[in-house]
Amino acid sequence: xxxxxxxxxxxxxxxxxxxxxxxxxxxxxxxxxxxxxxxxxxxxxxxxxxxxxxxxxxxxxxxxxxxxxxxxxxxxxxxxxxxxxxxxxxxxxxxxxxxxxxxxxxxxxxxxxxxxxxxxxxxxxxxxxxxxxxxxxxxxxxxxxxxxxxxxxxxxxxxxxxxxxxxxxxxxxxxxxxxxxxxxxx
Numbered sequence: 001x002x003x004x005x006x007x008x009x010x011x012x013x014x015x016x017x018x019x020x021x022x023x024x025x026x027x028x029x030x031x032x033x034x035x036x037x038x039x040x041x042x043x044x045x046x047x048x049x050x051x052x053x054x055x056x057x058x059x060x061x062x063x064x065x066x067x068x069x070x071x072x073x074x075x076x077x078x079x080x081x082x083x084x085x086x087x088x089x090x091x092x093x094x095x096x097x098x099x100x101x102x103x104x105x106x107x108x109x110x111x112x113x114x115x116x117x118x119x120x121x122x123x124x125x126x127x128x129x130x131x132x133x134x135x136x137x138x139x140x141x142x143x144x145x146x147x148x149x150x151x152x153x154x155x156x157x158x159x160x161x162x163x164x165x166x167x168x169x170x171x172x173x174x175x176x177x178x179x180x181x182x183x184x185x186x
Contacts, residue, residue: 028071042091046086048083124160132144
């Protein structure tokens, strides 16, 4: 009796896991971001110029060899996340062109060199490389490339994919913001 009950329980568990994995959601993967509201405050005005997408392949999320659609362009997602981080630290962010007479003294820009989240079964790997340039007037005061890789074993659901992308970008931008803070207010 108990043996049959244990088998039935295992069968129901496996079926539920397969159902969850298969129902990972339809529609595009949402690229979200929550800025670190507890970081040291700064002040000042900075110009943020959109990150350029310099990736060799446009696919961001690849699940079992198939590219999944995202709700945002990856470079715009990174740009908006950096804007959110700057504003959370009390910077005033403008988007004036660096050569505009209204441009602030400090300008930030960069490139997304690599961004891919590969899902193979239950194994998730996120790789990201950003190149960030900060200028004060005409002088480049920060020119640095940041790279990271994150690995995780979890069910391949949309929620897992979205949370991993967001938390990896939070981790990456915490290093970027620490260097920006040190460079501007060191």
